[in-house]
Amino acid sequence: MSSNQPTPDRIMHLANGYWATGILGAAAGASLFTHLEAGADTADQLAAKAGISERGAQTLLDGLVSLDLVELHNGHYRNTPEATTYLVEGQPACLSSFTQLKLAHMGNLTSLPEVVRAGGPVTDATVEVADNPHWQHVVPAIAAQSVPVATVAADLLHLADAGEISILDIGGGSGIYSAIWLELNTTAHATQLDWEPINTIARRLLAEGAVADRFTCIDGDFHTTDFGTTTYDIVVYSHIAHQEGPEDNIALFAKAHTALKPGGTLVICDYIVNDDRNGPPFPLLFASEMLLKSKQGNTWRRTDYQDWLTKAGFEDISFHPTPSPATLIFAR
Template sequence: MNADEPTPDRILQLIFGYWATGVLGTAASHSLFTHLDAGVGTVEPLAARAGISVRGAQALLDGLVSLGLVEVRDGVYRNSAEAAAFLVEGRPTCLSAFAALKLGHLGSLAGLPDAVRDGGPANVATVEVVDNPHWENLVQAIAAQSVPVATIAADILRLADAGEVSILDVGGGSGVYSAIWLGLNPRARCTQLDWAPINSIARRLLAERGVGDRFASIDGDLHTADFGTAAYDVAVYSHIAHQEGPEDNMAVFAKLRAALKPGGTLVVNDYVVDDDRSGPPFALIFASEMLLKSRQGGTWRRAEYQSWLTKAGFDDVTFHPTPSPATLVIAR
């Protein structure tokens, strides 16, 4: 075979790509990365610690080695640097809960052909509702993704030295931004607007972090709730824009501009697509997730954010890369 001729290897890897989700999610659900971090590096002790079969432990370890998440030498296994940083339970950036959560979503991909044909999912009403029980797991599982981004945003805004600042987090979920920012600035106060069941989770988590006395919540829907007028120094709109269509995003940005004091700053965090839709890879493929799970959501281009924010009254819009697949958009 000519070395320049294409091979089916990469296509086969993509066809079997669901195995990566399965192996990673299963390993996370059995805390394998946490046990490996504790020094349990051989198969039988690891199986005993995890409460799984020896055969099952070996299969998972083989899969994790294949994925580059675990390394093996002389029969002893250990986490890769990535797994040690992002898959060991108890660390702020741990994504294990999210990996286990996505394992349960594999079946939903079977609905993608119909969603592509119809322009959206058939059962979105069961997802975008206040009382969906999946919020309890989801809002906590996805929080780790925002930890490094919230820290970078705090540095850009110099929040630690900002003194008394009032912050509004619209659709704040677990309250991860509030938790990090209140921890950095003991004089800051945060208000989160979200659905009541989600706010309840955030209040509990913020109390556990010892900053609950400076955290308030407003139960409501961001589409209809009043954000107030000239009441906040900083506002946050993190991982919400991809769930919304253009008109709703423009309407929310206008409300956020009005809610900010003169000179206030809006922080947007989301998967932003290049203007020619050539990348980044994660933002591009995430558009299919939104097609499957939202009425009008998608991944939006830089030019669209620029246009929406300018029309809302923001004069200065900048884009900042992060270590995550998301981009920070700072609007003043």
């Protein structure tokens, strides 16, 4: 066979991609990465620490080696630097709970052919609502993915030296931006606007730190709740735009513009695709998540954000890469 002839190898890997989701989620659920970091480095040791079978531990280790998350040296296993940073429990950016969440959601993809035909969710159960009990699991699980981005944004905005600023986080979820930023700036105050069940989770999570006295919540739907006028130095709109349609995004950006003090900054974080929709890979793939779960959402182009923010009254718009698949936008 010619070396230029295509092979089925990559398609086989893609078609069996659920193996990676399953191995990663199961390993995280058994705290394998945490046990590896603590010194357990063989299948039998890991099985004993995790309370799983030795056969199961070996199978997970084989899979993790194939995924380049665990390395094997002279019969002993260890985490890769990537796994140490993002999969060991207790680390600020640990995605262990997130991987378990994705494993639990994997079955939802079987409805994708029907959703593609319909052009959106086919049952009400897939539409996110305030009283959905899944928030108790989802909100804490997705918080860690914002840690690197919130840290980059703080550096770019020089928040540590910004003085007594006021922050509004629209749909702030776990309150992760407030937690990081208020710790960096001990004179700043943050307000989170979100549904009451989600704010309850954020209050609990931030109560564990030293910033709770400078963190307040407004219970409400950000579509209908007023943001105020010239009230805040910074407004955060993180991972909201992808679940909204164009008209709602413009309306929310306009409300944010009104809420900002002169010279204030709207901080947007989201998965953004190129204008010709030829990349990057992760935002392109994430569009299917929005088709499954939202009525109007999508991964939007840079030109979409430029257009919407201009219509909302912003003039100075800049895009900034992050260590994650997300992009930061600053609008003033």
